[in-house]
Amino acid sequence: MLLLRDENERAAAAELADAHLKLVRETQEGTVDLEAVHAVKLVTTLEAATRSALYRHTVGAAALADWLLATPEDAHEVFGRVPLLAKKDLAALGDQAFTRPLAEFVHYYESSGTTGNPVAAPKALDDLLINTVNIGELWAQILQPGDVALILINAPFAPAAYQFEKVLEYLGIMSLRPWVDNITGDYTRVLRLIAELGANVFVGPPSRLLELIQFAHRNDLPAPRFDRLLLMAEQTGPSFVAHLERLTGATAYVGSYGSSETGTTAVTCRERNLHLQTHSYLLELFDDEGLRPIDGKADRGELVVTSLDLPARPLLRYRTGDRVEITGETCACGVRTPILRTLGREQDVVTLAGNGVRQNDLEAALWSSELPGHIVFNYMLVLRSNGVVLLVTTDGAPDEAWSARLGERVAPLFEGYEVTVRPVEKLPPLASLGQYLGWKLSRVLDLNEEANWGRLPEPIGGLVAESLRQLGVGPAATEGEV
Known part of the structure; x- marks a missing residue:
């Protein structure tokens, strides 16, 4: 999955990947003690956060001292006193969220920053490995040997396109990642590559797919057809999904849900349900009635994320601003983690x-x-x-x-x-x-x-x-x- 020259780093990466793969599969089967997993990971995350200047600014020295003393037995009690982290605070102090020197990350990325200051979102090796396995183990239900995937994401400074490349590599799926100019919107080369390479899987935002289809129509070129669409980065409701399926002849999936800051918090399965990655995140809901953990029962509110597998850039009780619903249903795909539906952002x-x-x-x-x-x-x-x-x-x-x-x-x-x-x-x-x-x-x-x-x-x-x-x-x- 990763080419590393250093023998010790290569061995450590393989050990981490194997251990996490075992945890992912046990979580999906419902055979793991998730509360015990959370307690151990939470202690590690709290300790890592004490090395982040972000939390020195937002919670102070006394709270950090408590975090350092946390044990798995009292981790949840300590966590209950952790304040919520607002998006504006992360945006203002994003470059102080790291717990490691910048040179120890393998890639530097930022969120788009289109409506405010960009937030630093570099990829560390452990982060990249874990997120790749999380996504890949569910996309394996959908993708097949011999598929050719088109990744059409015009965001070179955000991590999504590269992350999805690694997922497809993990699954042994060939991919291509062309670029389209935002202003001229010339998709001629993209359409040629789809036809010549037989690309049958689309990975990217639905608005970009619509641009591709419209360009083909305006220029009297054959409209692209796909077998499967893995959509991301935009709110895509049932009517939008059905519309894209009619235009492309494909089966459409909302492929993943997350952000540059948090990583991928939910991934689709073959039944087109987004499953929360509960082995990698401690997830809560917030509304006028207060804050409460997601326990699998039907509920809705603003999603609050605590990352448990990002020690180089931990987030504690981060308010995403996204309204979500937990369906409370059991999925026919066999995965036993809660199903999430996105409801859009309050400002939308x-x-x-x-x-x-x-x-x-x-x-x-x-x-x-x-x-x-x-x-x-x-x-x-x-x-x-x-x-x-x-x-x-x-x-x-x-x-x-x-x-x-x-x-x-x-x-x-x-x-x-x-x-x-x-x-x-x-x-x-x-x-x-x-x-x-x-x-x-x-x-x-x-x-x-x-x-x-x-x-x-x-x-x-x-x-x-x-x-x-x-x-x-x-x-x-x-x-x-x-």
Whole structure:
């Protein structure tokens, strides 16, 4: 799995991989004493955290002294006094989260930093090994010998693309990882490689896949077909998944869930359920009723993550900002860890006249079934005063009657607002950046909040300006286009 020149490092890595693989399989079978595993790992994690400047700033010397004295017998009691770690604190102090010299990591990465300061997320050897096994043992239910996987992730400074390469390598699956320019969006080479190499598995964000399909249509090229889609990095509800399956002929899986900071906290199985990696994380839920551990029973709230296998960069009670649901169901795949469903982020709600419109609500209306005559590839919402403009890309040139029918379908979500559907040849560039920005910032341009867009760092600020220019509402725009 890893080529290491140093004999001792090679032996230690092999020993760690074998031990973790045994733990993963026992956890999936439900035969391990997970509480005892957590207690031992928690002591190690607390001790590692005392060497991190992040926690000296956020909890102080007295708490760190308690952490150093923790034993497996009292680890959970000590852990109960650990405060929550906010995203803003990690963003501000991310470069102080390490417990080892930077040179001891094998790769340096950062989170995207598109809506704030980037957070350092380097990969240490143990982190890389453990995350690879965690993902690979579940993806092994889905991938087959002879598969060829296309990794289409435009994020060279985030760890996901490289991590998935290692997973495919672990499983003996050939992969390719081409690059697509965000602005020109030229997918000619990617389409050629799919055809020539017989790539039958897609790994990447759904917005990038939609861009690929639209490019093929606009340029009269054969649309790519796949057997399986392993989607990641964006909220992808049932209607979105079904839409992608219709377009590609594939079976779609939400391949994994996690972040650059936390690593991969849940992975899909063959039944298309995301299983929490409970052997590597201590996971809790937080809401108005307080903080509580995830115990497998049905529940929902904001996910709070404590990493147990990242000693070089430990996170304790990190508030992810993601709303999730624990289904409480038993999975037919045989894995006995809790099933997670993502519900989006609190900020990914469009509030209009007091009504909250979520991504899944809109996509269920848009893609629950195709309107006769045309396929909607992709969409963007533009909000202005009391009007909602739904921009859509389609497989032809719809007439006004078709647009009106689509408008009637989505109008109940925007009660009190005038809804207009406008077919366009190409969406503004923001629509392909869901993996970086989330749904609301990539698919919703609220012209009533234009003054707030200056907070976005480059190059995202430039893409917002370009999107406005294309819509006719930017500084150099032609009046009246939207």
